[in-house]
Amino acid sequence: WCIVGDFNSVRFSQERQGISSAEYGVSNTREFNEFICDMGLDDIPVVGRKFTWYRPNGTARSKLDRFLLSDEWLTIWAGSTQYILPRNISDHCPILMKNTNLDWGPKPFKSLxxxxxxxxxxxxxxxxxxxxxxxxxxxxxxxxxxxxxxxxxxxxxxxxxGDIQKQLNRVEGLLNELDKKQDLKDLEDEERRNKKELQERFCDLAKRNESLLRQKSRIK
Known part of the structure; x- marks a missing residue:
């Protein structure tokens, strides 16, 4: 079995940036690690970025979301790995678990x-x-x-x-790059302004795409 979600706690101090220990409490970290140990859970490897939560103004970030797996799970699916995906305009990144030892073959072709x-x-x-x-x-x-x-x-x-989706993907990629850069150091003022413009652009494209799909779905 596995547990997944936002635990609102970190395991190590390096899993937070821009937040003092007084704010999140060292005891929370200790209790979280004790819970993992008592339940016999494993914190599996992560691929992608370092953090899963970002304060909206970009001044703080933490790794709050994760998969925790039992030994029995890892016996069956030993290649389980968790991925931290781009967050777009949310304050949390989605996380995904894959078994890297499984090959499901090519995706089937589907008409739209x-x-x-x-x-x-x-x-x-x-x-x-x-x-x-x-x-x-x-x-x-x-x-x-x-x-x-x-x-x-x-x-x-x-x-x-594919035009609108291509634009969405491009903006998402640019936001992701800025997030990765922000993981290492604070952004410059110009980069913050650029990020805000990209977030607004993403919202606009997402609304246009949703409107287009909704309109087409109602065509008789």
């Missing part, structure tokens, strides 16, 4: 509902299907043409529906 709302989609699909020239038995021809159609649809989707 928004494709069928595009007036050119069906004609585009028919055109690509007819242009794919494959020879062989019936089942082989269908399989190879579906494979070719999948590749074309992936590129088409990226060109027609």
């Amino acid at each position: 509902d928004c494709w069928f709302e595009d007036k050119n989609f069906l004609d585009f699909g028919k055109k690509i299907w007819n242009e794919l020239n494959v020879h062989g038995t019936g089942a082989f021809v269908v399989k190879e043409k579906l494979k070719g159609l999948k590749d074309k649809l992936k590129r088409w989707n990226k060109e027609h529906f």
Whole structure:
């Protein structure tokens, strides 16, 4: 079994920056470590950034969120690793646990509902299907043409529906870089202003993306 969440406590002093020991209390750290020891839990390795919580003004940060695993869990899934992901505009970073020893294979291809709302989609699909020239038995021809159609649809989707998401990803990456830099030292005034502008930009893009998806979902 495992326990995951915001424990509102750190294990070591280096898991906090910008906060004095008087603010968070040394006894909290001691009690948290005693809890982990008494329950026989393991604090598994972390990949990514150092902290999971950031004060909105950027003056303090802590590692408050984590996965704690039992020995039985690690016996079955020995490759369990936790990842600290980009936080975007939240004060907490999401955390993710993966078993690095498992390979689930490639992700299955899925069509998107928004494709069928595009007036050119069906004609585009028919055109690509007819242009794919494959020879062989019936089942082989269908399989190879579906494979070719999948590749074309992936590129088409990226060109027609990936623009806002691409911008979101770019802004998210820039925010993530500033967070990583802030983990090491306080940001300069210009960097703080840039971060605030990026956060506002992210909110704007997220709202536009949500509005677009909601509008398309209501098209009859």
